[in-house]
Amino acid sequence: MTIQRRDILSGFLFTSPWFIGFFLFFFYPLSQSIRLAFSNITDITEFRMAWTGFDNFANAFARDIQFFPLLLDSVGNMLANTPIVVVFSLFIAILLNREIRGKGLFRVAFLLPVLLGTGIVMQTIRGNYGVVDISSQMGSASTGPGGAELGEIGINHYLVTLIGPVAAGYLQAVLRKVSEILWMSGIQIILLLGSLQTIPTPYYEAALCDGASEWEKFWKVTLPLTMPTILLVTVYTVIDSFTSADNGVIRYITGVSFANFNLAYGSALSWMYFLLVGIVILAVFAIMRRRVFYMGEK
Amino acid sequence: MEMRKNGSPGSGRGGWTAALANRVRAGDLQESALYVAARKRVSRLLVNALVYALLVEFVFVFVFPYLYMVINSLKYDFDIRSANTQWIITRFNFYNYSQAISDLRYVEGLLNNLMAAFGSTLGHVASASLIAYGLARFRFPGRNLVFSIVILTLIIPPNLLLIPMYIQFARMGQALGTSLIGTLWPILLPTFFGFGLKGGLFIFIFRQYFKGLPASYEEAAKIEGCGPLRIFLTIILPLSKTGVLVVAILSTMWHWNDYFEPIIYLKGPSTLLFQRIVNIQVWRGVYTAAGNYINPVVLAACVLITAPLLLIYFVFQKQFMKGIEFTGLAN
Incomplete structure (x- = not known):
């Protein structure tokens, strides 16, 4: 057996669980969802559908006035958030990777919003009970759209009287964005921290012997060796930004599918959306390909 | 000098x-x-x-x-309603906690949560690492297609495949002669094949880790006549301790906090803690009390649900340190 053949065999051997999983858990739902996008539901209890071709897609272009603005919005959000989240989480991960006291506590603290945020707890504290008035509890401006929500950095009363409500509103909006972005970075911090820890210490010792400064060590050792994980984190952030429950498009699609119970149209919208997300992800891979270096690449 | x-x-x-x-x-x-x-x-x-x-x-x-x-x-009603004391507790109210424990049927729920979280973490670590090693180290036809579909599974939010997924599990149950709906199996089973909650992400994480490992270890083992599976189990996996740890942390956390899968598949005594919180909300009539009212029992329940997860994470993250020493020595 040639080496090439052996590689092919091993490749299929290792990925065989995935193939089984694909046919057991993914193929059917996926094909149903694609079929649904080209159909109309005739009987909801039996889940029967009739083929309608591209009608649903045509409707999205011709009739739906809400979908495309939302789509643009979510692309804009992604473009704004992703670089900030990636850079911020790398920064925090590097800080947490230093030899500092109470490292464990800090690590727990940065993951807290994720521990809470993905579950219902956050909704419980945030939405249902009108805790929105938390701004007053943080000693900040609670009037108008400028009011801070739970956990956001609030603006002090005195500042509001000083700079006026309009400026305070803008400032609050900026701070809200900042807290939002900070909250989005928990997973990324963990991923990057894990990657930083796998950089062999001899590399840093060698750099030290060559007289590299901290700054040079970051650019010449840390960054190249973290690039595979930075690619991972970037892709994750893009997907997270596109598919989180807060995303406008996702909310709209969920509304169409479940509140209005127009499953077929919702499915068509989602597939157009996934196509867009897929193209963006492909672009990320293409852009980063030349900058990502793998130690194990033959 | x-x-x-x-x-x-x-x-x-x-x-x-x-x-x-x-x-x-x-x-x-x-x-x-x-x-x-x-x-x-x-x-x-x-x-x-x-x-x-x-x-x-x-x-x-x-x-x-x-x-x-x-x-x-930890507050009594009067502290919650008070406009002056937002951060101060004048009298501690531990009764909220005992109430939350009994309302949640906490011990039973906690056991379910532990089973769901650890079972699926085990599945994800085992399957995602195998699959990712195949994707990272071997060239075979269709490799890029497989990786693209892995990414696609990440892009599609699980709730959009909800109905066909449910039908699929109902059918599988029929084929097996039992009902899978109402048990933990619909949550656990896909994780052992690289699917399930964020399964694709874990494959991606492992792939990036493995690709970052120098190939020299495997080449040395190959020369000594080691098979690929043995190389994977005895060399690669021990070297990727940090990767395993990251995946384990994330999988545990997401399954612990997941609300969506359990609410479709589970019912009765097999429900997870987050589902039970809704019961408290209904029983206590929280939904009818509109306005600025915080229910301390619900908050106590939230603390009780997240506390074990915090503890687990705190223990896990200490292992990070050991991860460094290990790779340091190996190199």
């Missing part, structure tokens, strides 16, 4: 050593060494102070909601 002998290693070359060399030539060797040491200590102190200041600053934003939750869960 003389400088080095006199015990001031570690200073960078560049400007520092040049300055030092001048001093050495000038003859006041002792003073300059002390001077450098002091400068270094001061700058390290400053950097550390800055790091702490930054971390504490950010941590506040992160910790705030949790702190808020804990404090309010």
Whole structure:
């Protein structure tokens, strides 16, 4: 057996669980969802559908006035958030990777919003009970759209009287964005921290012997060796930004599918959306390909 | 060179050593060494102070909601309603907690949660690492297609495949002669095949880790006649301890906090803790009490649900340290 053949065999051997999983858990739902996008539901209890071709897609272009603005919005959000989240989480991960006291506590603290945020707890504290008035509890401006929500950095009363409500509103909006972005970075911090820890210490010792400064060590050792994980984190952030429950498009699609119970149209919208997300992800891979270096690449 | 002998290693070359060399030539060797040491200590102190200041600053934003939750869960009604005491508790109310424990049927729910979280974590670590190794190290036809579909599984939010997925599991149950709906199997089973909650992400994580490992280890083992599976189990997996740890943390956390899968597939005594919180909300009539009213029992329940997860994570993250030592030695 040639080496090439052996590689092919091993490749299929290792990925065989995935193939089984694909046919057991993914193929059917996926094909149903694609079929649904080209159909109309005739009987909801039996889940029967009739083929309608591209009608649903045509409707999205011709009739739906809400979908495309939302789509643009979510692309804009992604473009704004992703670089900030990636850079911020790398920064925090590097800080947490230093030899500092109470490292464990800090690590727990940065993951807290994720521990809470993905579950219902956050909704419980945030939405249902009108805790929105938390701004007053943080000693900040609670009037108008400028009011801070739970956990956001609030603006002090005195500042509001000083700079006026309009400026305070803008400032609050900026701070809200900042807290939002900070909250989005928990997973990324963990991923990057894990990657930083796998950089062999001899590399840093060698750099030290060559007289590299901290700054040079970051650019010449840390960054190249973290690039595979930075690619991972970037892709994750893009997907997270596109598919989180807060995303406008996702909310709209969920509304169409479940509140209005127009499953077929919702499915068509989602597939157009996934196509867009897929193209963006492909672009990320293409852009980063030349900058990502793998130690194990033959 | 003389400088080095006199015990001031570690200073960078560049400007520092040049300055030092001048001093050495000038003859006041002792003073300059002390001077450098002091400068270094001061700058390290400053950097550390800055790091702490930054971390504490950010941590506040992160910790705030949790702190808020804990404090309010310990309040009596009059403290919650009071406009003056937002952060102060005049009298501690531990009754909220005993109430929450009995309302949640906490012990039963906790056991379910542990089973779901650990079972699926085991599945994800085992399957995702195998699949990712296949994708990272071997060239086979269709590799890129498989990886693209892995990414696609990440892009599609699970709730959009909800109905066909449910039908699929109902059918599978029929084929097996039992009902899978109502048990943990629809949640656990896909994780052992690289699917399930964020399964694709875990494959992606492992793939990036494995690709980052130098190929020299495997080549040495291959020359000695080791098969690929043995190489994977005895060399690659122990080297990727950090990757395993990250995946384990994330999988545990997501399954612990997941609300969506359990609410479709589970019912009765097999429900997870987050589903049970809804019961409290209904029983206590929280939904009818509109406005600025926080229910301390619900908050106590939230604390009770998240506390074990915090504890698990705290224990896990300590292993991170051991991860470094290990890879350090191996290299």
